Amino acid sequence: MSEAPDLAALLRSWRGRLQPTDVGLPFGPGTRRTAGLRREEVAWLAGVSPDYLQRLEQGRAHPSLVIVRALARTLRLSDAEYELACRLAGHAAESGTTVPQHIGPSVRRLLDRLAGTPIAVFDAAWTLIEHNELWAALTGDDWRGHDRRSANIVWRTFRDDEGRVRHPRIEEHRASLVADLRTVATRYPADREVGDLIGALRKSSPDFARLWADSTVAHHRSERKTVDHPDVGEIEVDCDVLTAHGADVRIVVYTAAPGSEAAEKLRLLSVVGTETMTPPTG
Template identity: 50%
Template sequence: MGASDPGFGRLLHTWRDRLAPADAGFTPAPGRRAPGLRREELAQLAGLSVDYILRLEQGRARHPSAQVVGALARALQLSRAERDRLFRSAGLLPPRDGTVGAHVPAGVQRLAARLGDVPIGVFSADWTLIRWNPLWAALFGDPALVPATERNLARGLFGLGAARAAVASARSERGNEAFAASIVADLRDAVARYPADSELDGLVQGLCAQSADFARLWATGTAAAPHTSERKTIRHPEVGDIRVDCDVLLVPGLDLRLVAYTAAAGSSDAGKLDLLRVTGGGAALAPVGPQPDAGFDSPGERRG
């Protein structure tokens, strides 16, 4: 398809004005006159430069990639119909049905933005991390510093790339083997639901080639309980071990998983989470979602 039409910039500006800063995880300053997000805030959320946002709105940047449009759609909390309209106005085909989706509805994004005292990450059906809040970054390290293609729980467990560090900091009380088997079982279910998804197939084939453990679990096809809720210990370099409950909440109809870590009120573990919330845990505090220079406008970014 061709270059974006002039309506693309108008849509960006209109939807940027529509989104309340608080719903995107920002605290509006007193006397703020902007009705919605500033360009700087949209740039932070989408992982793009402010200058590029300006050029898109003015129609001077005419060929945004599918990765860029997808990041903008998520940052603006668009509905599926609005996302598809943004893709078409950019001269691109919307994401195909029948593949693992990365669309996060506005309500889920607002939830992650407003529950700032709880580490929250939103994962797609193949356990790719799509969204996160600042306390998640403080607990596990800023995902924005990890290449987009590596932000996957299965890659962290079985792969050889940058995702391993964050996963290695967590210990499951039911045992790492059971935890790993549950993630493989989830991927097997995802393949059954999305047989035409070439990226999902590539993930599985790549992990089979890289990891003997993954290949063994995949080949046996042994039934395992899907990954839901459990207790974990997170080893943090600044505050030490934090014992937390990990709960996985499913978003009906969208095949998304919202993962939250909590500790009992008044416990030392809750105190450590509070400390990380204040200090940022050594990671740069940032609004929910992808951050500047995170590579989200590169070919490595996943689906829109």
């Protein structure tokens, strides 16, 4: 009998150790008989069908790396568990070769506990990989259902698609993004997606090509930004970019001074979420 770990069994075990409150689901321990999360709950959180997750847990399906990442985020896997899941699924672990997109449990807890603050996690190349609901309500950005490039801030910025956020020093902002991408390309030379992104931007954006050729060096700093929300109007927020020790990710946090008009608008958005506040006609 083989003693080698089995991905299907591990997925069932990892699902069983989580409680609904661990992932923000509104169910208490006395409202269900299932130990851990239900299969339907994990499927919904990971963006896959319950039937597909069942086949994975029965060893009848082979998950792509994208699916492994989504399940790792949902199941709150540690770095070691994520690397094990990658190996068992037949994928090389990302560390040291490509830009990591795994979020560890500590960063996940940060997202869960700061539900009243717009917060998002980007990888080192500025691709959005996770956010809380208030971030989506404020910015309109949602990583779910987007490919890696269209969820990338550098790509969108130099394609004139910056969404609702206005930057006070746009040229400095663009220069810092290019400098970040240059550093990432040096750190992860084997990441083909990063190389393809740089090549596509150099061809399609004269501004990016100019900044790339100039070898511009710039740094991010805390600053105030304006978000043009379609329902509540302008919201001035302070933007801070944080890092997590041992994880090559960027955590972007928007805050407003207590008692300010912006704080009240954020409170309103935290209540209504992504629903439209336009009154019905007729």
